[in-house]
Amino acid sequence: MSDAAPPPRALASAPRRGLATLGALLAGAGGVFGFAPFGWFPLLWLSLAICYGLLCRAKDGGQRAAHGAWLAGSHAFGLFLAGVSWIYVSLSVFGGMPLPLAGLATLLFCALLASVALPFGALFVSLAPAQWLARGLFFAALFTLTEWARSWLFTGFPWLAVGYSQSPPSPLAGFAPLFGVYGLSFLSAWLAALMFEIAR
Numbered sequence: 001m002s003d004a005a006p007p008p009r010a011l012a013s014a015p016r017r018g019l020a021t022l023g024a025l026l027a028g029a030g031g032v033f034g035f036a037p038f039g040w041f042p043l044l045w046l047s048l049a050i051c052y053g054l055l056c057r058a059k060d061g062g063q064r065a066a067h068g069a070w071l072a073g074s075h076a077f078g079l080f081l082a083g084v085s086w087i088y089v090s091l092s093v094f095g096g097m098p099l100p101l102a103g104l105a106t107l108l109f110c111a112l113l114a115s116v117a118l119p120f121g122a123l124f125v126s127l128a129p130a131q132w133l134a135r136g137l138f139f140a141a142l143f144t145l146t147e148w149a150r151s152w153l154f155t156g157f158p159w160l161a162v163g164y165s166q167s168p169p170s171p172l173a174g175f176a177p178l179f180g181v182y183g184l185s186f187l188s189a190w191l192a193a194l195m196f197e198i199a200r
Contacts, residue, residue: 017067020054024071027051028078034165035083041170044162048192049199051075052139055124056196065122072121072146077114083160084110116153120146136193143189144182162188 031047033040054071087109092102120142128135143162151158163184166172172187179187 020057020071021074024051024054024074025078027054028075028080029082031079031162032082032160034162035160036165036167039165039167041165041167044165044188045192045195047075047079048143048162048189049196052136052189052193053196053200055121055139056128056135059125059128063125065126068121068123068125069118070121072117072124073114076117077110079160080110080113081107084113112154113150113157116150117146132197136190136197139193140186140190144186147185148182161185 027047027050031044032038034042034044034047051072054075055068058068058071084106088102088106091097091105092099095102097105124139124142128138147158147161147163150156151161158181161181163176163181166176166184166188172184172191175187176184
């Protein structure tokens, strides 16, 4: 068995991966402000743009699929952790569950929901095309497929689907009768990817 130390590049990349994870987590949590009662819908585009950018950096940096899965899962975990606090209130206040158990149950519930996003991140880092327009469409398609899967997997929990945030005055609201909530999720994710590509 070798006692060789990890290469310096691997050691140097560990803090960057930690910062990327934190960025994904905070971006996901910040996206909650795009939903009612706040209604700051552009924040969802910004949240998704950050997620897209982090996944692109992982892809272009030669990271493994597992790192992409971790980033997408962290983004989703942040979104649910900030957005389903009513689960904790329901369990502790109305269900009479002890506070520590209610907190643990809520954390585990958020982790279960976030696990649906793991294949999304892994597939993006593994298979995303190099051309920016195709890459943005690929991101939007994977993200929308993930939201659709969450609507029925584990009996379904479509809460916090991005399309629900795009009500008036969002410019995407007019597409709702044509494409439905998941169509709006697709357009939001694609717009977020385009925003990132234009900015970099």
